[in-house]
């Protein structure tokens with residue numbers, strides 16, 4: 001009897017066949033290397049797959065996903081992905097992509113204990129705390145969660161701008177940071193228009209001077 005996981009292997013076979021039928025060199029070309037223009041920092045939610053919802057192909061988006069699309073300055077996974085994407089892949093745009101109906105955001109709005117994950121979601125509670133006047137004034141809980149989702153994305157974009165990695169990229173080239181929210185109910189991305197392309201619009205305490213360009217690190221063998 002076929003178990004449910006075998007559905008994925010079957011699906012993969014038909015995926016590979018359909019790509020090859022359109023372009024016999026599709027995988028041969030992909031295997032040569034990647035040159036994506038975008039780094040996507042999104043939620044792990046199964047309903048928000050980066051390529052599928054943007055109609056893009058393999059090779060176009062470098063992806064990092066975690067619960068509630070957070071940019072935490074001690075997260076070595078995120079920082080490694082970010083450095084690699086910016087320094088070596090030289091992506092031109094980084095988008096933090098939240099989504100309405102995010103379980104992480106909704107949970108962070110409650111006081112119910114869930115375990116280890118509460119320490120991760122604490123970052124969203126901080127966003128709530130910083131915007132509590134605005135959020136408490138929204139009586140509808142879904143609307144309040146939606147606004148917190150947007151504020152969380154804006155804060156994570158700011159967190160990206162505060163990293164030495166992004167500021168080192170800005171020391172030598174253009175790099176654009178964007179904040180987006182995806183609607184599960186309509187399939188559409190809302191651009192929050194919180195573009196950062198220099199450290200000028202972040203609080204001065206987070207701006208570094210004498211920043212060495214990232215390319216200084218690249219060892220030429």
Ligand code: CO
Nearest residue numbers: 043045102103
């Ligand atoms: Co989510």
